[in-house]
Amino acid sequence: MIHLAGPYLLAAALVGLGVAGIAVRRNAVLLLVGVELVLSGGLVLLVTTQAAGADRWAAGSVLPLFVITIAAAEVVVALAVVLAVFRLRGSIDLDAPSAPAAGPADPGDPR
């Protein structure tokens, strides 16, 4: 026997913490920490539907596995992009203004 308010509160708290982390971080790698927290809140919610018995095709266990896999793939691509940007600009500050000369590919540049 379990009361469902606990899992719901945990999911809400994790998503809130993750959103706060995404908003507050300027380090691009640490932004991913917030994303992981949001995703784990979603995991808790999915598993809760299974524990409550509202579950078909074992979706409450299979969909979290899919979410974990997609999160792993997302982190791989995001970290590759962050490393490429670090090599290009020498900084992973999300608040830093973009480079003044964005290259010849920039159509908005009149020069």
Added chain:
Amino acid sequence: MTALDTAFAASAVLAVVGGLFAVTTRHVVHAALWLVVALLGVAASLLVLGAELVALVLVLVYVGAVVVLVLFALMLTRAPIGPDRAHAVGPWRAVGAALLGLATAGLLASVLLPLADGTVRRSDVTTTQVAGQLFGTWVWPFELLSLLLLAALVGGLAVARGGSAEAGREVAS
């Protein structure tokens, strides 16, 4: 309060405290390590909810792979030892982010809590059932995910290695 409620509350407190320190600490490496604590708390609460397989996969993939990747990325981007002063944010930004997080959590809780109609009996889905469904009903999404992982692997390699040298020269010139 049943025993399951107590166990869930303990692991949920662990997860929330770990998450709180992960988003508030000024030490970049500590943030990744507090994420481990938060994810272990989440895994423990999933265990209490009766999803052993998901909890184990969470520990294996998130703690074993994702956090290690984040730590490697922190090292490769020359994260400072000690407080990260280069990326410090002002007080208004911190207050705004905290308000945004509180608003999101409050909104979700106000939507979800009315759905919690009292105590329910925890339904048990065995790993055998999960495996049967995974390779029966969900087999095509499952196969699609292996393609996604392959694409992420190749894409990550291509983005991190290839082309960046030419692009760097292009911008530098």
